[in-house]
Amino acid sequence: MDVKLELIVLPVSDVDRAKAFYESLGFRLDLDKAVSEQWRAVHFTPPGSECSIIFGTGLTSTAPGSAQGLYLVVSDIEKARAELVGRGIEVSEVFHNAGGIFYHGHKGGDIVHDGEGQERLSGLHPDRASYGSFATFSDPDGNGWVIQEVMQRLPGR
Incomplete structure (x- = not known):
């Protein structure tokens, strides 16, 4: 069975600031969806990658900046x-x-x-x-x- 890594959740403190940063990297914006003030998902894919990143509000309790490597x-x-x-x-x-x-x-x-x-x-x-x-x-x-x-x-x- 093939298993593929598809998505990595990044912990961020300011969703709009992070969105602007990843746009400036040239990552493709796939989704920016908010269903309430407590939940928003922003999804990006690096050029040529099959794995994407996602960050937002209400997605993780991990401390902002703790994703390394x-x-x-x-x-x-x-x-x-x-x-x-x-x-x-x-x-x-x-x-x-x-x-x-x-x-x-x-x-x-x-x-x-x-x-x-x-x-x-x-x-x-x-x-x-x-x-x-x-x-x-x-x-x-x-x-x-x-x-x-x-x-x-x-x-x-």
């Missing part, structure tokens, strides 16, 4: 970063890990390296390896996104 995979990280910066988004510089392509977690808009040899180094992965180059940004509430360059998927992906 949300990955956007791109085939050219420099181009993706430049496009986001051109849209007025504050994005980290491109970086890679000293010990290879693997990483151990994410917190507050930055990847956290708690393994030996996983120090964050400036610039593209030296071999330009798939899964090896990253950049980060956060939405206005602090929900943390990671851009990861993948040019060739691992087997079985």
Whole structure:
């Protein structure tokens, strides 16, 4: 049986501010529906993605900004970063890990390296390896996104 991740709920404090931010990223607005003052859903899909995000009023009790480690995979990280910066988004510089392509977690808009040899180094992965180059940004509430360059998927992906 195939199982597909379709939707991620983002906790936000200001729905209109979040809507403007995700519109500025170039995400497609799929739905903005309010049925009362206590319930509103705003649904966006990143370009080319089969998985969407949703936020609003009355959707989650999770603290705004607590969603971390949300990955956007791109085939050219420099181009993706430049496009986001051109849209007025504050994005980290491109970086890679000293010990290879693997990483151990994410917190507050930055990847956290708690393994030996996983120090964050400036610039593209030296071999330009798939899964090896990253950049980060956060939405206005602090929900943390990671851009990861993948040019060739691992087997079985």
